[in-house]
Structure formats: C-alpha cells, structure tokens
Amino acid sequence: MSEGMRRAQVLLPFPGEGLFDYWVPEAVVPGQIVRVPFGRGAKLGIVWSLKADPSVPDERIKPVDAIWEGLPPLPEADRELLEFTARYYLAPLGEVVAAMLPPALRRRKREPRSKGRGEEGATEPAGPLPELTEGQRAALEAVPRDGFSATLLHGITGSGKTEVYLRLVAECLAQGRQALLLVPEIALTPQLTERVHARFPSARIVCLHSEAPAGERSAAFVAAMRGEIDVVLGTRLAVFAPFVRLGLVVVDEEHDPSYKQFEGVPYSARDLAVWRARRWNVPIVLGSATPSLESWASCEAGRYRRVALSARASGQPLPTIELIDTAQTPAEEGVSAPLAQAIEATLARGEQALVFLNRRGYAPVVRCGHCGWVSRCPNCSVNLVFHRDDGRMHCHHCGYRETPPRSCPECGALDLQPVGRGTQRLEERLQALFPQARIARIDRDAVRTLAQWETLLEEVRAGRYDLLVGTQMMAKGHDFPSLTLVGVIGADAGLYAAEVRATERMFQQLIQVAGRAGRAGAPGRVLVQTEFPQHPLFRELAAHDYAAFAARTLAERRALRLPPFAFQALLRADDEALEPALAFLEAARTTGREIAGREGWPVKVFDPVPMRLVRLARRERAQLLVEGGRRPALHAFLERWVEALRGLPHPRSLRWRLEVDPLET
Ligand code: ADP
Ligand code: ZN
Ligand code: ZN
Numbered sequence: 001m002s003e004g005m006r007r008a009q010v011l012l013p014f015p016g017e018g019l020f021d022y023w024v025p026e027a028v029v030p031g032q033i034v035r036v037p038f039g040r041g042a043k044l045g046i047v048w049s050l051k052a053d054p055s056v057p058d059e060r061i062k063p064v065d066a067i068w069e070g071l072p073p074l075p076e077a078d079r080e081l082l083e084f085t086a087r088y089y090l091a092p093l094g095e096v097v098a099a100m101l102p103p104a105l106r107r108r109k110r111e112p113r114s115k116g117r118g119e120e121g122a123t124e125p126a127g128p129l130p131e132l133t134e135g136q137r138a139a140l141e142a143v144p145r146d147g148f149s150a151t152l153l154h155g156i157t158g159s160g161k162t163e164v165y166l167r168l169v170a171e172c173l174a175q176g177r178q179a180l181l182l183v184p185e186i187a188l189t190p191q192l193t194e195r196v197h198a199r200f201p202s203a204r205i206v207c208l209h210s211e212a213p214a215g216e217r218s219a220a221f222v223a224a225m226r227g228e229i230d231v232v233l234g235t236r237l238a239v240f241a242p243f244v245r246l247g248l249v250v251v252d253e254e255h256d257p258s259y260k261q262f263e264g265v266p267y268s269a270r271d272l273a274v275w276r277a278r279r280w281n282v283p284i285v286l287g288s289a290t291p292s293l294e295s296w297a298s299c300e301a302g303r304y305r306r307v308a309l310s311a312r313a314s315g316q317p318l319p320t321i322e323l324i325d326t327a328q329t330p331a332e333e334g335v336s337a338p339l340a341q342a343i344e345a346t347l348a349r350g351e352q353a354l355v356f357l358n359r360r361g362y363a364p365v366v367r368c369g370h371c372g373w374v375s376r377c378p379n380c381s382v383n384l385v386f387h388r389d390d391g392r393m394h395c396h397h398c399g400y401r402e403t404p405p406r407s408c409p410e411c412g413a414l415d416l417q418p419v420g421r422g423t424q425r426l427e428e429r430l431q432a433l434f435p436q437a438r439i440a441r442i443d444r445d446a447v448r449t450l451a452q453w454e455t456l457l458e459e460v461r462a463g464r465y466d467l468l469v470g471t472q473m474m475a476k477g478h479d480f481p482s483l484t485l486v487g488v489i490g491a492d493a494g495l496y497a498a499e500v501r502a503t504e505r506m507f508q509q510l511i512q513v514a515g516r517a518g519r520a521g522a523p524g525r526v527l528v529q530t531e532f533p534q535h536p537l538f539r540e541l542a543a544h545d546y547a548a549f550a551a552r553t554l555a556e557r558r559a560l561r562l563p564p565f566a567f568q569a570l571l572r573a574d575d576e577a578l579e580p581a582l583a584f585l586e587a588a589r590t591t592g593r594e595i596a597g598r599e600g601w602p603v604k605v606f607d608p609v610p611m612r613l614v615r616l617a618r619r620e621r622a623q624l625l626v627e628g629g630r631r632p633a634l635h636a637f638l639e640r641w642v643e644a645l646r647g648l649p650h651p652r653s654l655r656w657r658l659e660v661d662p663l664e665t
Contacts, residue, residue: 007052007061010036011082011097012045013106018094020045021052023063031073033225035065044106046074046097071225077279078242084275088635089660090642091265099265100240102221104214123174123200130163135309139164142307143285145171148278152254152295153287155309156318156544157515158479161287162192163313165250166199168285173203173230177247177282181233182273184256186211187453188477192252193233200231208234208241211450236261236269239276249277253477254286254295255508257663266659289515289546290508293501293557296550297564312519319486319517319524321542323533331489331529333429334421339487339527340433346485347437347466351522353485354468355426356475356513358493360443361385362425363418366393366404370413375404381615386418388428389445398617426489427469434467442470475513481520486513488528495532498612499664500562503537507549510541561627563661567634570662571624571645572611575654578620582608584650585624591644592626596637603628603637625665 005023008030012018022036024047032047042065082100086093098106132140135155143151143164155161169179183192186209193207206220206229220241223229227244234241236259251259251273259270270286277284286295286304299306312318329336334357346353365383366375375384377395384393384402392401407414418425427441440446440460447453459465460480468474468483494506510528518524530538540549558565571588573581585608592605606625614621626641628634642658650656 005063006050007058008050009048009052010034010045010064011048012036012038012043012094013098013101014043014094015092015098016094017092018045018097019048019053021056021061023061025067028067029073031075031079033068033071033074035068037062037065044101046079048079071222072227072244074225074242075244077246077276080279081240081272081276084279085265085267085272087639089265089267090638090658095265099237099261099267100242102214102217105218105221123170123203127198130313132163132167133160133309133311133313135311136160136164136167136313139307139309140167142305143168143283144305145283147283148281149283150274150277150298150304151283151285152291152299152304152306153285153309154291154306154546155287155289156312157289157477157512158312158314158316158519159289159309160313161252161309162195164309165252165285165287166195168248168250168283169196169200169231172247173200175247177245178227178229178243179231179248179250180238180241180243180246180273180276181231181250182238182252182259182269183233183235183477184253184258185476186235186450187473188253189234190450190454191457191478196231196233203230204228205231205233206241208232208238210235210237236267239269239272243280246276246280247282249273249282249284251284251286253288255288255290255292256476257505260663266657266662268661271661290511291546291550293504293550293554294564297554300554314520316518316520317523318544319484319514319526321514321526321528321544323538323542324527324529325531325533326529327531334426334489335429335433335487336529339489339529342485342525342527343430343434343467343487347434349484349522351484352460352463352466352468352480352482353487354470354474354480354483354513354516355430355487355489356470357421357423357426357489358471358475358509359420359422359490360424360445360471361394361396361422362388362428363422364420365418366416367419368408368410368413369415369417371408371411373408373410375402379615379618381613385422387445388424397613421490423469423471430467430469437467438465439467439469440465442468442474444471444473447473472509472513474516475509477512478516479519480516483516484518484522484524486517486524486526488513488526491528492530492532495535495537500557501663504553507537507541507546507553511544511546514541561629566627566629567631568662568665569626569634569638570659570665571626571656572621572659573623573650573654573656574616574619574621575651576619578610578614578622580651580654581620581622582610584648584654584656585622587648588641588645588656589624591648592624592637592641595640595644599637599640601628601633601637602630603634623665 004026008024009019086096172179225242232241261267298304343353363386380397423443494502514526573584575581596603604627608624611621
C-alpha cells in the first residue's frame with residue numbers, strides 16, 4: 001500500500017482470537033499501543049507481531065488511525081503473560097487482552113494524558129520504623145533477593161506479615177524497581193494503601209480494583225506503562241498491570257478463593273503472579289495464616305520455601321479456642337448459655353465481641369408447618385431466603401425477590417414460618433439478650449460499597465459498637481484492636497459437604513475469624529458452637545495447628561488422588577433445558593476419550609453430570625470433569641480437545657466454557 005507502511009497483526013480486546021491485520025508505519029515495533037478503525041468505530045489494540053496473515057489480501061487491509069506516541073511498547077514479558085494466560089486457560093487471546101486493557105481506555109477516542117507526577121520514586125521512609133520482631137527478622141533473612149524464588153510466608157494472624165512485605169518493598173524501591181502487591185478483596189485495599197502511603201510518602205502508588213473510577217484505572221495503566229509507578233496495589237485484576245522494572249511480587253492472603261476470576265477468562269491471579277515473578281526473575285512472597293493446600297504441598301515438594309512467623313507482633317498469645325458442645329449445651333435460638341455469658345462479660349469490660357455466622361438474611365427458608373412446602377426460587381434450584389429489612393424472600397443466586405404468600409400455596413394453611421437462622425435473625429436474638437448493646441451487622445446486605453465499608457470499619461475501631469454480627473466479610477485480614485471475643489455459630493455446615501475443598505475453606509475461615517480476637521491489648525477468646533467437638537478438624541482448630549490440619553487433609557487428598565495430587569479441568573455447559581447441555585457434554589466426552597486414547601495421554605475423562613446447583617437464573621447446568629496426574633499431559637490433551645469442542649455442533653442457546661484448575665467441582 002502506501003510508502004513507509006507494512007502489515008502487522010494487531011491484538012484487539014475482542015471475544016475471540018482478536019488478531020487482525022492493519023497497515024502500520026515501518027518504524028512500529030511489537031507492543032506499541034495503536035488506535036485502529038474497526039467496524040464503524042475505533043478500537044485500541046496492541047501491535048502483536050510484524051507477521052501478517054497471507055490469506056487476507058492487501059486491499060482489504062486498513063491503516064491504523066494512530067500510534068500512541070510517547071507510550072513505550074508493552075514489554076515482551078507482559079506480552080508473554082497474555083500469551084501464557086491464553087494458552088494455560090485455553091482462552092482466546094482477544095478475551096485475555098480485554099482483562100488487561102482497562103475498559104475506559106479501550107473506548108477512548110483520544111490518548112489520555114498520563115497523570116504521572118514525573119518526579120523520581122521514593123524511599124526515604126516516613127518516621128521511625130517499628131523494631132522488627134525476631135520472627136520478622138528471620139523471615140526477611142530467609143527470603144532470597146536474587147532472581148526468582150517463591151516463598152510461602154506462613155504467619156499466624158497478627159504476626160506482622162505486612163511489616164515483612166513493607167521491608168521488602170523498601171528494598172525494591174531503593175533499587176529503583178517496582179513492586180506488585182495483591183490482596184484478595186477490595187475491602188482490604190484501603191488499609192494496605194494507607195500503610196504503604198504512610199511508609200513511602202513520596203512513592204507513586206496506584207490502587208487497582210474493579211470499583212476504582214474508570215478514568216483512574218486508565219490513567220494508572222498509562223502511568224504504569226511509562227514506568228511512572230513504584231507500587232501497584234490491588235485485587236486480582238492488578239496482576240495484569242504492565243511493568244517495566246518489576247522487582248517484587250507479594251500475594252497477601254494467598255489462600256483466598258477471591259483470587260480466582262469467574263467471569264470471562266477464569267484465571268487465578270495468585271498462579272499468574274507466580275508466573276510473572278518467574279518470568280521477571282524476581283522473588284514472590286505468598287503470605288497467609290492459612291495457606292492453600294496447593295501452596296503447602298508446593299513447599300513439601302520443594303518448589304516453594306516455607307517461612308513461619310509463629311508469634312504475634314504485639315507479643316499477645318493467640319486467642320484460646322474453646323468448643324461448646326451443643327449436643328450437651330443446647331443453643332437457644334442460636335446462642336448457647338456459655339456464649340451468652342462470655343458476651344455479657346466482654347461487654348461489661350467495655351470490650352468488643354463478634355458473633356460469626358456465615359449466612360446472611362433472616363431465615364434460609366420459609367416453610368409450611370402443615371404440609372412441608374418450602375419457598376423455592378422459580379429460576380434456580382435453591383430455596384428463597386427470607387429478609388427482614390424488606391419483608392421479602394430473596395434468591396441469593398439470581399436476585400429474584402417475592403413477598404411471602406399469606407397462606408401456603410400448596411395446602412392453603414396459614415402456618416408459614418421462617419426456618420433456620422441468618423445474620424438478621426441472630427442480630428434480633430442478640431439485641432433481645434443484650435438490649436443495651438450497640439450492635440452492628442456486617443454482611444453484604446448491610447455493607448454494599450467500599451465507602452460504606454470504610455465508614456463502618458472506622459466506627460468499629462472508634463468503639464461506636466459493642467457487638468458485631470458478621471459473615472465471612474469479617475473473617476479477612478482486618479485489625480480490630482478492641483475485639484476480644486469471637487463466637488462462631490453454624491460452623492458445622494461445611495463439615496460434611498461434598499466439595500473437595502469444603503473443609504479446607506471452613507478451617508481457613510475459622511482460623512481467620514478467630515484471628516480477629518485479641519490482636520492488641522487484652523487476650524482473646526474464641527467460642528465455637530458445634531455438634532461435633534470430637535471431629536479432628538475442631539481439635540486442630542482448638543490447637544491452632546494448621547500444620548496438622550494440612551498434613552491430615554493432604555494425606556486424604558493424596559490417597560484419593562485429588563488436587564493438588566491431580567490436575568483438573570472442568571467443562572461446563574448450560575442451556576434452557578438439561579438435555580441439550582448433557583448431550584453436548586456426552587459428545588465432548590466421546591471426543592475426549594478418543595483423543596486421549598489415540599495419543600496415549602493419561603487423562604481421565606469422566607461422565608457428564610448435572611451440577612449440584614443444577615438450575616441457575618433459568619439455565620440448566622451440567623459439567624464434565626477431566627483429570628490428569630501430570631500437568632503437561634493434561635494440557636496437551638486440553639489443547640487438542642478444546643479445538644474439537646469448538647467444532648462440536650450445539651443449539652444456539654447452549655453455552656459452554658472450560659475451566660482449568662477449578663476450585664469447585
Ligand atoms: P498480619 O497481617 O500478619 O495478620 P499485621 O501485619 O496486620 O498482621 O500486624 C498486626 C499488628 O502488629 C499491626 O497492628 C501492626 O502494626 C503490628 N506490628 C507488626 N509488626 C510489628 C513490630 N515489629 N513491632 C510492633 N508492632 C508490629
Ligand atoms: Zn402447606
Ligand atoms: Zn434464583
């Protein structure tokens with residue numbers, strides 16, 4: 001075409017492979033950001049390769065609109081991150097790049113100006129640093145600084161893991177390099193941002209998460225590409241932030257399932273963070289009081305090193321954990337007498353207590369006392385949860401709401417009762433027991449936005465409340481200095497669940513929520529109501545013995561050849577009815593078994609089954625599990641299989657997706 005132009009492939013955020021040919025100026029190099037005409041509009045993309053697709057004739061190719069001058073090309077390592085993500089999760093490259101480019105940037109007509117302050121980064125730390133505990137000092141010594149290494153920092157709750165991260169960040173910044181800090185939840189970002197800011201007042205820090213204003217996210221992306229950022233801090237999406245001088249990666253609360261993305265490309269930010277650190281040849285620290293059994297097993301296998309922080313930074317002991325046998329001491333409307341007494345004593349001392357119940361709403365079901373009818377969601381295979389706030393029944397899966405009928409729709413009896421207990425009902429009960437107490441309920445109904453959450457945290461810290469009722473929102477790394485008592489209700493639910501990771505989650509949650517007690521002044525106490533005090537999980541919990549829990553659970557998994565001793569992928573299909581979903585999966589199974597058999601790949605292709613929660617938002621869902629003892633064989637299989645799946649006929653209404661390393665099977 002024109003003088004000084006050549007053809008190149010440009011990667012566009014597009015649901016598909018996303019590679020399209022354009023004319024670009026000769027001087028363009030891979031990684032440059034360009035604006036291209038696309039359909040009737042324009043799109044932002046990345047120059048991917050200077051090779052062209054020979055099957056598309058020159059005259060069908062358009063020139064790019066503009067090169068983003070002044071923005072350096074995306075480094076090769078980051079382009080490889082996109083490629084790796086696409087390959088590992090069997091996702092089209094165009095969808096993966098959509099996870100990296102902030103949405104506002106993609107829609108932009110003109111290049112935004114970076115707001116980078118241009119000044120050189122940081123180090124002078126602010127004020128005197130706390131003297132490190134012995135454990136922190138040992139931990140810092142144990143983390144290698146040269147080249148790639150993965151360290152699991154197993155630090156009990158309140159052991160001061162953050163201080164270890166901050167010291168590592170300080171060294172990283174002193175070398176003029178950049179640090180990436182990941183936390184599992186938006187709610188945890190303000191606390192960490194504040195601490196990083198306070199420690200490095202002149203460092204350029206950006207905080208990335210899905211609630212950050214769109215303009216801020218694109219400005220941060222641009223600044224990061226220009227290398228004008230010292231610290232990127234954020235939730236899972238921050239794992240895709242571009243870097244030019246990455247020097248350190250930290251993944252806090254590494255066990256948290258929120259690192260897994262469910263919409264779009266189902267990636268694990270923790271696992272991608274490890275990949276990034278390896279690619280950049282820099283250290284990564286994975287911190288947790290309750291490490292994932294995957295990471296724990298990686299330590300046993302020598303892939304990660306393990307460093308323990310086994311004392312609290314404050315010098316306080318861990319809280320005592322006592323089990324209340326509800327078979328002996330029945331709970332009255334949820335609260336047993338010993339728990340009620342402990343709360344009373346705590347409040348009398350002017351300290352705070354938390355009662356943990358991981359179920360929101362008032363009652364998990366409305367039931368007819370006469371015929372046994374229960375409230376069900378018309379769109380999903382779940383019960384409707386009664387909420388007291390609006391007096392309606394809610395579906396916690398699809399959002400459907402309905403006013404409870406006056407009489408039973410089945411038998412007409414007037415005997416409809418809310419059955420069971422959620423946080424709202426527990427709050428009511430506690431208010432009746434402690435009429436003087438100022439109670440805050442902390443769950444997703446009461447706290448919807450980051451701003452509400454921050455206000456509430458501040459009020460709790462300021463002592464505005466005596467008694468907290470909360471779900472797992474409370475079980476994450478927050479620091480409440482006056483909280484000395486934690487009561488746990490309804491913990492037995494996870495004990496005999498069918499999910500592979502149900503007990504792991506339960507144990508992690510209980511250790512975490514217990515860890516909120518007694519972090520500052522007074523010693524903490526935890527009371528767990530259970531019908532199964534003899535269960536090994538509760539004995540390990542009472543002893544704060546994560547290692548024993550991990551050893552026992554890993555031995556079980558090894559015997560049953562479950563993850564992390566096997567690798568899995570899950571193919572899911574959904575449609576308006578179950579039959580087509582199952583039929584698609586049956587065809588997928590046949591094809592899969594053929595491929596594995598022909599190639600001799602040791603991969604097990606299971607039979608399709610309806611999902612446990614089979615109906616969701618009017619879609620019927622089924623799944624098929626694939627398992628292999630070795631990752632390379634499984635991946636070789638998956639690559640071939642997914643190609644075959646793309647060619648399988650199915651009704652238009654059917655959707656399918658493949659998930660690698662599923663957390664729930
Ligand atoms: P973790 O993340 O391990 O649960 P944090 O990092 O939140 O623990 O630390 C718990 C508390 O201990 C915080 O209030 C923190 O300021 C304090 N702390 C951490 N390290 C030290 C230290 N070396 N000396 C005194 N206090 C410390
Ligand atoms: Zn009835
Ligand atoms: Zn529903």
